[in-house]
Amino acid sequence: MMKKYKAVFSDIDGTLLNSKHQIPESTKEKIKQINENGIPYVLVSARMPKGMTAIRAELGAKSPMICYSGALVVDEEDHPIYSVAMPQEVAMKLCRRVYELNPKISINIYTNDEWLVKDKKEYWAAQESDITGVIPQEVSFEDEEVYKEVHKVLCMGDKADIAALEQQLVKEFPQIRIYRSKDTYLEIMSMKASKSDAIHMLKDHFHVKQEETMAFGDNFNDIDMIRYAGLGVAMGNATDEVKEAADIITDINDNEGERQILDKYFK
Known part of the structure; x- marks a missing residue:
């Protein structure tokens, strides 16, 4: 029997977005479907909140966002709920x-x-x-x-x-x-800021277990969250180190590698 996942965490650049910096239509539709079924879809990025809100709106997602690679988490209304600043x-x-x-x-x-x-x-x-x-x-x-x-x-x-x-x-x-x-x-x-720590905090917010989380990424700063998630997915265009850390490797971002996995696990 295929394992059930109850929360999805995704990097943006090189993962969700294709090389034209766009979200393909069918990926967008799939994410909207997941959201409608009560599965939170959370954007995870090194970007600031302002650099992520338009993408979240495009996806119709009503979820918190993990910003600055885990140094700041904002809720659905963009209010800070977790912060790790430098001294x-x-x-x-x-x-x-x-x-x-x-x-x-x-x-x-x-x-x-x-x-x-x-x-x-x-x-x-x-x-x-x-x-x-x-x-x-x-x-x-x-x-x-x-x-x-x-x-x-x-x-x-x-x-x-x-x-x-x-x-x-x-x-x-x-x-x-x-x-x-x-x-x-x-x-x-x-040093205390990491994508995995932010996911650890949000899993309690969503009342899901670590093994029920899924994470997608392509770059060095995604390694810790890919290792932490119940299912860590490396993009086909990811670095070798990211691929080594992942449970599975999907297709490249330009071939909607993320959607292919979402289709498989969320019918």
Whole structure:
């Protein structure tokens, strides 16, 4: 007999979305059907809430969202229900150090649903704004209030600059989580923030057991949730490490790999 799953957790980029950054129609229909049958479908991403709400609305999902790779969980009304911020002095020290090491690096601070930058016309910030449709807020990084509840710091820059920065920061800040989400993006957050911890909290919210959860992902920051879920699914386009961590490997995102699994387990 096929096992019953009662909650679905899905990464967005490279997983739910195809390479044109769209949700295929039949995937959308399947997710709506799952929702109507009382199965929560939860978006899980390194994005901020504002960068996820339009996708949730498109799916017709009325579920919480796991943002900043687990550092913030918001409920159906986008109110925070779980938060893991970086210690204020660590966030402040880190941002100052990035600027000292390489002033060309774009530093972006995310706190709750705010995206803070020094200059929104700066190349990387402007490009990120075009991709996400979110407009950042300009602030002075000298203001200590800026670092009060930092859920994520995103450093953007040329490939070589980001690689060098990662190497240096990992040495100097062993107490925080630092990883590249792509060659030009370095994501930094509290070591206590993880997608699996956020799912652990939400399974109680939904009254489901760990073995009744299903999770989809394609990248390094999805590994812990794929290992945690009752059924961990790696996309066909996932990295080898993600595939190794998964229970099953599905088709690539451009062939609706996620929908294929949903069709199989949710008739």
